Amino acid sequence: MRLDLITIFPEYFAALQLSLIGKAITDDLVQVGVRDLRDYTHDVHRSVDDTPYGGGAGMVMKPEPWGEALDAVLAEAPQRPVLVVPSPSGVPFNQGIAEELSHQSHIVFACGRYEGIDHRVIEWAKQRFDVRELSLGDYVLNGGEVAALAMIEAVVRLLPGVLGNPDSLVEESYAVATDGLLEYPVYTKPASWRGLDVPEVLLSGHHGKVAQWRAEQSRNLTAARRPDLLG
Numbered sequence: 001m002r003l004d005l006i007t008i009f010p011e012y013f014a015a016l017q018l019s020l021i022g023k024a025i026t027d028d029l030v031q032v033g034v035r036d037l038r039d040y041t042h043d044v045h046r047s048v049d050d051t052p053y054g055g056g057a058g059m060v061m062k063p064e065p066w067g068e069a070l071d072a073v074l075a076e077a078p079q080r081p082v083l084v085v086p087s088p089s090g091v092p093f094n095q096g097i098a099e100e101l102s103h104q105s106h107i108v109f110a111c112g113r114y115e116g117i118d119h120r121v122i123e124w125a126k127q128r129f130d131v132r133e134l135s136l137g138d139y140v141l142n143g144g145e146v147a148a149l150a151m152i153e154a155v156v157r158l159l160p161g162v163l164g165n166p167d168s169l170v171e172e173s174y175a176v177a178t179d180g181l182l183e184y185p186v187y188t189k190p191a192s193w194r195g196l197d198v199p200e201v202l203l204s205g206h207h208g209k210v211a212q213w214r215a216e217q218s219r220n221l222t223a224a225r226r227p228d229l230l231g
């Protein structure tokens, strides 16, 4: 999988070198290119934003640097890439979307700042990319970089060979195989810690009862915290 990131803060993506994603890059399962949007400006101030037409607070990202940065990505793209535009106005990102994206060969992330990117960039991009405007959740970040990092982590860990133990994909929260329920609480040794004991059933060695207890915990937790997932 090829990932291209366009940003005015390339340093954010140093975090991709860490942990399992870093290993996926070292192992060449993922190739990452980070482009500084300011490299596609031509004025001395390297400006990427301007005041909004129609007035209002804040600044809007100018279309020209975005057009040139996206042209540069396309010039090296063998096929039509996916363009993810992180935005609080996007479709909510979830495990199903992560799964879909994990089957793509080339994803470009356009990380906007300020009040967003001139909308014509998105319109233009739709002719050349499969554009996905995606939101991390109902809150406002200062820009798309942190959202892109979160989405990349969710996608890359689904690629074959990235996780040491692929079984952990099946059981975790939001995984399809757990029927979309939240994960049950987990424990490790010691059996007693600061006066708190691990639930007896988990020490019983009785697989059926353990499975039953876990299913019940998942259901109760989901009912309490995420009733929307129960349908």
Ligand code: ADE
Binding pocket: 086, 087, 088, 134, 135, 136, 137, 138, 139, 140, 141, 142, 143, 144, 147
């Ligand atoms: N940019 C700013 N806020 C965001 C959010 N909630 N999700 C994705 N991108 C964003």
